[in-house]
Amino acid sequence: MRSIERALLSVVLAMCLAAASDFVAAANVTVFAAASLKEAMDEQGRRFERSTGDKVIVSYGASSALAKQIEAGAPADLFISADLDWMDYVDRRRLVAPNARFDLLRNTLVLIAPVSSNATLKIGPNFGLAAAAGTEKLAMANPDSVPAGKYGRSALEKLGVWTSVERKVARAESVRAALALVSRGEAPFGIVYKTDALADKGVKVVDTFPPDSYPPIVYPAAVLAASKSASARPLLEYLRSAPARSVWEKYGFDVAR
Numbered sequence: 152m153r154s155i156e157r158a159l160l161s162v163v164l165a166m167c168l169a170a171a172s173d174f175v176a177a178a179n180v181t182v183f184a185a186a187s188l189k190e191a192m193d194e195q196g197r198r199f200e201r202s203t204g205d206k207v208i209v210s211y212g213a214s215s216a217l218a219k220q221i222e223a224g225a226p227a228d229l230f231i232s233a234d235l236d237w238m239d240y241v242d243r244r245r246l247v248a249p250n251a252r253f254d255l256l257r258n259t260l261v262l263i264a265p266v267s268s269n270a271t272l273k274i275g276p277n278f279g280l281a282a283a284a285g286t287e288k289l290a291m292a293n294p295d296s297v298p299a300g301k302y303g304r305s306a307l308e309k310l311g312v313w314t315s316v317e318r319k320v321a322r323a324e325s326v327r328a329a330l331a332l333v334s335r336g337e338a339p340f341g342i343v344y345k346t347d348a349l350a351d352k353g354v355k356v357v358d359t360f361p362p363d364s365y366p367p368i369v370y371p372a373a374v375l376a377a378s379k380s381a382s383a384r385p386l387l388e389y390l391r392s393a394p395a396r397s398v399w400e401k402y403g404f405d406v407a408r
Contacts (some may be wrong), residue, residue, distance in 0.1 A: 180382040181226060182209045183217040185233035185370065186327040187258070187299065187344050191402035192231070198398070199389050205382040213325040214238075215296040221246055221375065228378035229387060231255065231370055233326075233344075234298035238371040251374035254407040255390060256399060258368040259345040260302050260360040265336045266353055274310070274358040280340065281315035288321040290332040290341035298368075299326035303342035306365040330354065344368070346403040369407060 184192050189211050196207035210217070210227070214237040221227055221241055230247075232238040241247055262280075264270045272283055280289070292300035300322070307313040323329035326343050333341035334353030341354070348356050372390060374383045389395055396406050 179206045179208060180228045180380045180386050182207065182229040182231065182386070183221060183225070183227040184209055184211055184229075184231040185214045185217070185298070186211045186325040187233055187347055188231060188370070189327070190350050191346070191399055191404060194398050194402075195390060195395055198394070199386055202389075203382065203385070205386075207382075207386065211327075213292065213297045215293075215298075216324075224377075226377070227375055228380045228383040229372060229374055231372040232298070233258075233368070233370055234301065235369055235371055236301075237298065238373060241375075242373070246376050248374040248376045248378065251384065251387065253372055253387070253391060254369050255372040256370040257405040257407055258370070258403075259362070259405075260299075260306055260365055260368065261343060261345050261348050262357045262360065263330070263333050263341045263343055263348050263354040264339060264357050265333055266355045267336075268339065268355070268357075270339065270357060272357050274360055277311045280307075280312050281319065284316065284319055284340055287319070288332070288338045289316050289319045290321045290323060290329040290338035292326045292329050292343075293322040293324065294320065295322075297323075297325060299329070299342070299344060299347075302365045302368055306342075306360045309364040310361075349403045370404075 192209055196209055199207055214232040218237040218240050221230060222244055270283060291303045294300035294304035304313060321332060321338055326347055329341050330343050330347045330351055332338040334351050348354055372387060374387055399406055
């Protein structure tokens with residue numbers, strides 16, 4: 152009888168340990184998020200943690216790099232991209248969970264300079280960006296792959312300026328890397344999101360690009376198909392909620408309707 156009792160106890164303990172392990176895993180949610188979201192997403196994560204007790208782990212980078220990591224099997228529960236193209240890339244590979252993708256945020260494109268700069272430029276057709284930069288560099292996220300760089304090239308092409316500045320472009324791995332080049336004074340101008348300029352006291356906005364000069368900047372968010380976290384969908388819903396909205400707007404984002 153005792154051997155049977157011991158066997159039953161072992162089974163119960165094993166089941167409890169498995170349940171505890173599942174609970175711990177479910178209490179963690181990993182987010183792959185565009186680099187431009189850092190300050191805002193850090194605060195959103197802290198608020199979600201305080202209200203739920205769940206742990207939010209965020210990995211930031213260029214949307215292109217994050218999408219490739221997801222494709223390669225990197226463990227993530229949510230993906231927030233800085234453009235539709237890279238979310239579509241992940242979605243086409245059936246890596247997004249059903250009915251779990253939404254447009255979350257919008258942003259604006261700006262021209263920046265170091266805060267100590269006296270440069271003034273009015274953005275418009277054929278404006279004198281190349282002449283203002285002279286022999287120095289224009290900091291941009293890589294326009295071949297990174298969303299901020301793609302938006303920037305679209306704007307410069309629409310305004311008839313791209314061919315005059317293309318060879319001056321310092322192609323950074325992310326929009327935050329481009330921001331840092333300007334903040335450190337290593338480039339006299341840069342093209343970043345409005346929210347990036349607000350996040351760095353080392354830069355100032357020279358002017359804002361006309362909204363019709365580039366495609367709408369949309370940040371889609373989705374739960375990933377491989378997610379095993381019970382917190383993934385609740386976190387996504389929280390990020391779309393009224394309490395989260397005030398945080399997004401505090402950091403300069405517009406909430407997608």
